[in-house]
Amino acid sequence: MENEAGALSRVAGLFSSRGYNIESLTVAATEDPTLSRMTLVTVGSDDVVEQITKQLNKLIEVVKVVDLSDGVHIERELMLIKVRAVGNDREEIKRMADIFRGRIIDVTDKSYTIELTGTGSKLDAFIEAMERSTILETVRTGASGIGRGERILKI
Amino acid sequence: MSTELTGAEITVRCLQKEGVDYIFGYPGGAVLYIYDELFKQDKVKHVLVRHEQAAVHAADGYARSSNKVGVALVTSGPGVTNAVTGIATAYMDSIPLVIISGQVPTHAIGLDAFQEVDTVGITRPCVKHNFLVKDVSELAATIKKAFYIASTGRPGPVLVDIPKDVSQHKTAFAYPEKVSMRSYNPVTRGHSGQIKKAVQLILGAKRPMIYTGGGVILSDAATRLTNLVRMLGFPCTNTLMGLGGYPATDKQFVGMLGMHGTYEANMAMQHCDVLVAVGARFDDRVIGNPKHFYNEARKIIHIDIDPSSISKRVKVDVPIVGSISDVLDELMKLLQAGKDKLDQSALEAWWTQIDLWRARDCLKYDRASTIIKPQMVIEKLYKVTKGNAFITSDVGQHQMWAAQFYKFDLPRRWINSGGLGTMGFGLPAAMGVQFANPKGAVACVTGEASIQMCIQELSTCKQYNLPLKIVNLNNRYMGMVRQWQEFFHGNRYAESYMDALPNFVKLAESYGHVGMKIEQPGDVEGALKEAFKLKDRLVFMDFITDQTENVFPMVPGGKGLSEMILV
Ligand SMILES: Cc1ncc(C[n+]2csc(CCOP(=O)(O)OP(=O)(O)O)c2C)c(N)n1
Ligand SMILES: [Mg+2]
Numbered sequence: 001m002e003n004e005a006g007a008l009s010r011v012a013g014l015f016s017s018r019g020y021n022i023e024s025l026t027v028a029a030t031e032d033p034t035l036s037r038m039t040l041v042t043v044g045s046d047d048v049v050e051q052i053t054k055q056l057n058k059l060i061e062v063v064k065v066v067d068l069s070d071g072v073h074i075e076r077e078l079m080l081i082k083v084r085a086v087g088n089d090r091e092e093i094k095r096m097a098d099i100f101r102g103r104i105i106d107v108t109d110k111s112y113t114i115e116l117t118g119t120g121s122k123l124d125a126f127i128e129a130m131e132r133s134t135i136l137e138t139v140r141t142g143a144s145g146i147g148r149g150e151r152i153l154k155i
Numbered sequence: 156m157s158t159e160l161t162g163a164e165i166t167v168r169c170l171q172k173e174g175v176d177y178i179f180g181y182p183g184g185a186v187l188y189i190y191d192e193l194f195k196q197d198k199v200k201h202v203l204v205r206h207e208q209a210a211v212h213a214a215d216g217y218a219r220s221s222n223k224v225g226v227a228l229v230t231s232g233p234g235v236t237n238a239v240t241g242i243a244t245a246y247m248d249s250i251p252l253v254i255i256s257g258q259v260p261t262h263a264i265g266l267d268a269f270q271e272v273d274t275v276g277i278t279r280p281c282v283k284h285n286f287l288v289k290d291v292s293e294l295a296a297t298i299k300k301a302f303y304i305a306s307t308g309r310p311g312p313v314l315v316d317i318p319k320d321v322s323q324h325k326t327a328f329a330y331p332e333k334v335s336m337r338s339y340n341p342v343t344r345g346h347s348g349q350i351k352k353a354v355q356l357i358l359g360a361k362r363p364m365i366y367t368g369g370g371v372i373l374s375d376a377a378t379r380l381t382n383l384v385r386m387l388g389f390p391c392t393n394t395l396m397g398l399g400g401y402p403a404t405d406k407q408f409v410g411m412l413g414m415h416g417t418y419e420a421n422m423a424m425q426h427c428d429v430l431v432a433v434g435a436r437f438d439d440r441v442i443g444n445p446k447h448f449y450n451e452a453r454k455i456i457h458i459d460i461d462p463s464s465i466s467k468r469v470k471v472d473v474p475i476v477g478s479i480s481d482v483l484d485e486l487m488k489l490l491q492a493g494k495d496k497l498d499q500s501a502l503e504a505w506w507t508q509i510d511l512w513r514a515r516d517c518l519k520y521d522r523a524s525t526i527i528k529p530q531m532v533i534e535k536l537y538k539v540t541k542g543n544a545f546i547t548s549d550v551g552q553h554q555m556w557a558a559q560f561y562k563f564d565l566p567r568r569w570i571n572s573g574g575l576g577t578m579g580f581g582l583p584a585a586m587g588v589q590f591a592n593p594k595g596a597v598a599c600v601t602g603e604a605s606i607q608m609c610i611q612e613l614s615t616c617k618q619y620n621l622p623l624k625i626v627n628l629n630n631r632y633m634g635m636v637r638q639w640q641e642f643f644h645g646n647r648y649a650e651s652y653m654d655a656l657p658n659f660v661k662l663a664e665s666y667g668h669v670g671m672k673i674e675q676p677g678d679v680e681g682a683l684k685e686a687f688k689l690k691d692r693l694v695f696m697d698f699i700t701d702q703t704e705n706v707f708p709m710v711p712g713g714k715g716l717s718e719m720i721l722v
Contacts, residue, residue, distance in 0.1 A: 001338065002338055006275060006287075009276070009279070010279060013279055013280060017280050047466070050466070051463065051467060054462045054463035055463050057462070057463075058461070058463055060283070060284040060304060060336070060338060060339050061338055062338060063337055063338040155337060
């Protein structure tokens with residue numbers, strides 16, 4: 001969509017006013033600074049998704065809408081998770097982060113902050129694998145998506 | 156380098172370039188520079204209303220009756236919030252408007268300044284698009300875009316919010332000749348493959364039905380539609396918004412459909428085997444309960460400019476996205492070549508069935524009544540104006556009777572708030588209609604409740620000598636509310652009685668107009684004739700009508716189209 005103030009609130013407003021739900025939403029400028037790209041995750045029947053697509057296309061600032069789940073695509077989300085890491089747990093948590101290909105990006109004598117990317121379900125799995133009481137804080141970006149192979153969304 | 160102009164000068168110059176002859180507005184602090192520029196020229200004439208809601212309704216009536224973009228001008232804060240009802244009304248009925256609003260200076264935005272509201276935020280859900288102009292260098296291009304967006308594709312209101320300092324700052328003025336927007340390119344031509352499929356279905360139909368809505372009016376496609384329907388010999392119905400799209404006096408017209416549609420129109424909708432929907436959106440007031448509508452199998456062709464109107468409430472078989480005028484032209488070409496293939500004997504049998512439904516005479520009422528029947532007033536209005544008047548209406552029973560009993564043969568003659576159902580629309584809309592059609596006879600059919608929602612506009616009518624004819628069907632009730640309470644709430648008439656009514660005759664007189672009170676059925680026609688003879692006066696006719704009268708047929712909410720309550 002056009003990288004203009006207000007474009008995001010038009011999309012968000014559309015979802016709330018028509019009763020569609022937003023699972024996650026990410027948006028940032030593209031290599032062309034006049035355009036921004038949004039990945040929005042929603043759930044609904046085929047009919048609802050069709051309506052959502054049509055309604056989004058009607059927004060003046062939306063340049064193009066693609067349903068990534070129509071074809072093969074890649075989806076990635078970033079999570080930063082801060083966990084309590086003391087004593088024996090420190091080794092254990094480090095190993096777990098390695099298994100999930102996470103990186104410890106900040107360390108204190110009581111905590112680790114781990115950076116993890118993957119699909120939403122991988123991040124869920126990591127949270128599941130952590131002892132609940134050790135989790136101090138999580139922050140997730142929501143999914144960004146892109147088509148696989150030659151499939152391109154470009155103006 | 157051309158000389159520099161202020162934002163206010165630019166705004167007025169843009170309006171001139173767009174060929175705007177009238178704008179409807181109300182001044183205030185944030186738009187003073189713009190008013191100052193309006194004062195200095197006389198190409199764009201400003202009409203001073205008495206409430207901003209009326210400014211937008213008047214611009215709306217102007218647009219609906221002329222196919223030009225209507226323009227309103229309001230100040231920031233309360234000026235904008237007063238205008239919101241008008242904007243939402245136009246949005247629901249897809250009316251092309253440009254609303255210019257003043258805003259507090261850019262440096263004060265967000266600081267809870269005097270008369271600041273988040274105009275772009277408040278209006279976002281009820282405009283086709285809106286803009287906040289942050290720099291005077293963007294102003295001309297933004298206004299150009301506003302007119303372009305408002306009037307193309309599925310039309311709608313577009314708001315341009317101009318902070319006071321932007322209207323004061325200077326820049327070189329150049330009005331763009333053209334607009335190109337990569338994110339907005341409305342389609343016009345329908346898909347030829349889809350049109351061919353539609354032709355096959357139409358030629359094979361045994362019980363065809365043509366159902367058309369406001370899109371036909373907006374697309375100026377009434378003549379094309381009429382030619383097509385006549386060539387096919389099919390029955391045709393119009394929605395409340397579509398009246399005048401097909402001539403109501405034609406024998407192929409089966410009346411309006413929907414909640415208060417005719418028996419024959421609703422039955423034919425329900426029982427047809429091929430339905431051609433043109434510029435209509437299958438809304439809840441039109442087809443009732445969609446599940447019930449599915450009880451009968453039929454193939455549906457749907458022509459509309461807006462893809463999101465297609466398969467929204469009812470799944471269709473052949474969607475055709477495009478401008479109605481273009482698609483009807485294409486259809487006509489193809490159908491003319493194949494029209495010998497129409498199944499004439501099936502069509503004859505279908506008409507026999509429709510005529511049986513027609514014989515039910517669903518719009519009958521007591522013509523011998525000694526109390527004035529509202530239906531009779533509309534019939535006489537039709538007779539006295541020879542069907543040539545522009546009729547605006549408010550919202551309620553009177554609106555439905557006007558729609559049922561005034562036979563609109565031409566588009567843009569029936570002006571009502573169909574989508575939002577805004578009481579208070581009728582009078583200011585009629586003002587806009589009269590400005591757009593200075594020679595036309597303009598009547599506003601209203602009720603004693605609705606008229607009081609914008610009654611202050613009688614003053615505007617006096618100032619500009621608008622010779623409107625107000626037909627007040629005074630039943631001392633919010634009749635439509637009372638009807639629902641009678642049918643569905645055990646006759647408990649909670650707050651629907653209109654107590655303490657003013658003396659409308661004196662009220663009209665005190666505004667400088669002519670007032671008449673009509674209490675006898677025998678006086679109705681005479682009063683109307685007399686009123687329309689007063690060509691340069693506004694006449695307020697207060698018809699004291701039957702309090703107990705109800706609108707029939709009626710499809711109760713949630714019921715199917717063929718489950719009508721009949722008189
Ligand atoms: C602004 C607004 N408020 C409330 C309503 C709900 N409403 C619909 S019809 C109606 C009564 C209208 O009464 P009147 O104008 O006397 O017309 P009648 O039905 O009696 O002909 C009301 C209150 C509405 N449509 N618009
Ligand atoms: Mg009433």
